[in-house]
Amino acid sequence: MYRFPKALYADVRIEDSYERFLSLSTNNSLRESESNSGRQAVVRVFDGERWFTSAACAPEKVQAELDRLAALATPNPGIEEHPLVRKFEVHRARLLKYESEENIHKIPIETLVSFLEGYRGQAHTYMEEHPLMTKWTGTLQLKHTVHRFYSGKGADLVWDSQLCASSFLCCAGANDTIICFGAPTLNELTHRENEMLAEMDRFLDYETRAVNLEAGEYTCILGPKAAATLVHECFGHGFEADLALETALYHNEMSLGTKIANERVSVCDNGALPLFGYTPYDDEGTQAGERRLIRGGVLCQRLHDAGSALLLGEELSGNARAKNASSLPLIRMTNTSMLPGTDDPQAMIAEVEDGLYIYRISYGYAGTHIRLYPDEVYRIRKGRLCEPVRVHSLHGNLFEILQQIDAVGTDFEIDNSFCGKMGLEIPVSNGSPSIRIRGLTAD
């Protein structure tokens, strides 16, 4: 154990990671296999006024770095009573879930190549039958990380995380789509070729039949995949407290206790779930759990690190997450979901006279105004799904959109993916059932 400096707060985070990437294309123009590994530490010292940190240092140099940073800081005998230091939680736990045969270290490269070749074979056959599909590239990304966290207050944590993600880039002429599957273990990604082929079919059909849509305001049903992106942009990023602090929205529109959405809307973030955003303890040692961000349309909680929680006088949430041991923690969502409602997804469509069904959204931006860029959109006429339509973007005022959600389906789905806030990509999951929004502007 480390000798933590006296009259200062200090913590140490060590990450030991192993990562593997494989890519194959149907014409063999791309065949790649790469592996990354690393063992690095971050040391932080706080004297009540300033933080002194050292990132990406060798684990065997942690003690020396602790001593060096302590020498730069000003000892503060009252540091334990500092409100920020008082906020830091102290837990001791050992949670190693992926030491079994499912650990990606133990999977031979032959198995991984064979996994990807299986998908490639199916794609190749499909492309022979559908010459409009011009390109397919499959990628497999696997990562296992052991996280350790120790603090001068007594925290002593060891836990591991693992992710496996397969993605398939499909091109039809100048347009493309990416079909992704993600899970903590490779076993959960096998035998999903038919799902991939169904998505390829849908994409090709969309590309060959889609017509331009007249711009205007439409009632939109977001299927679970599209709604998951909305959840990520609106509720995930929208509830990360750094946004609130930057824009001072917490003073009025987004103060806790405000009814900001339709009562059908309930949203939570939970880093304890074994999905891509699994973070049982964040990078300040805070324990994760279910954080109910919105309950029945009322704003209940925000996502915090210790600094923002202190500044806003709110509870810790376990959302201080760093990309790796080269970077410091930022406020990041984990596994964020809109909870399923009671509406029948088919009936939600049947009740729309003239509207849009959004199957997938590729990305979006959210502030007080939200803009979403959909991939596949279908027209709803007289309660039925009709022709595919091309839509550049969907947008509207965030607070109006939240109030205009008038139906929440039962068809909940989870999408394991990545979030690239400030260029620092970390794994997250987003979940949602279908939702209906009265009045999104399409252009």
Place this chain on the structure above:
Amino acid sequence: MKLAHEKRTEEQETIRVTIDNSRITGIHQNRPLRTAYRVWNGSSVGFHFQNGAADDESGFAQAAENLYIGRAYPFPPESGTHSRDLSKQQLSETELLSIAQDCLDYVAANYPCYRFFGYLEQTRKTEHWENDNGMDYSSTDCVSTIEIAFCPGADEKAAADRFSLHFRTFDRTRFERAADFFLAAYDREIPVSEAQEILNRGPVLCLRCSELLPSLNQFLDAGEMKRGSSLLSQKTGERVFSERFTLVDDLSDEGSWLNRFWDGEGFVRKHEKLTLIDRGTVVSAFSDKELAEKWQIPHTQGALPNPRGLTYRIGGQNLRIIPDGRPAKELLGERACIIPLTACSNTPASGFQSDGSLSVTLYSSLLYHHGQVVGRFPSFIETSSLFELFGKHYIGVGADMPGGPDSRLLFIG
């Protein structure tokens, strides 16, 4: 065949002093050590990347395991000895703290109605590539950046604007000049009606070269040009831009911060400067070894280095427009000029889109006229295209720059 081994090391030390709400709140050091291992068996390459302390035996073994997939690469490793050290000054943590405090004191004393945020950061980087074919390359640089964000003190809802400077040797006078340039008239807001009049008269607009030029790489990829999918396909030898416009990839330029002088395949150009567009005429494009062989075209060091993997993009590491020698005052004449404080492309990929269109929202800008800043210009959107911007609208890059040499502003009007 016996395996060839290549090791690429990148050692970096970054020290950042952070400024929050007009006080120094921390000092952060980051010392990533990255090592890439490549093995080559005559036809394929295997790759492993290591973060932190590396064990060569294990690194090469893992790279060799990755040969299994058969990633084709028929070109033998480069060889030769080259070395460059551009570093001039390396500041200690204490010195950086002191400089940051000095800069903060200056802006706080002279502009007391603002709150200041930002950082002073120094990065020292050494890259070293070696292989058993005799390659021994090294490149070292040490660059500091100060970024000051400022917002009116009382208004918590105000968004911060910012300016930044890079330097190899800290120059306090330069910092003060830049701070005065950006802050002295910032609180004078140009009324929307006056701004509209200026826009109607057609002011000169400045765009930051650093934000715009990297997106030109997509048009200068020799493969895309040969395949007919670049806007510059079939344009080689043709004058398609203003004859005042000359574009080069210049690795000797002093503003080439923390770059190396070789490309992602380890290839070193005979001359550090490659002219791509000469007085409006397209004269060359970027190619790597594969493109050069496939299309029988000159190999121009176009593999953009990717330290973490095998895949790389094609382009230049340091695109520069050659200034035409005239100072900004002469280029601008009597015309008013809008200088962006923050610019944001309206599309996810900044700069030009593949169809050559450009749409930029200038959220916050300064109006500059007769050699001085007049006030803050309201938000507006500018749209243009590749051929217009570097064609009939192109004025040039000034030999001197309002706001200091880091601005590297391109004038269009």
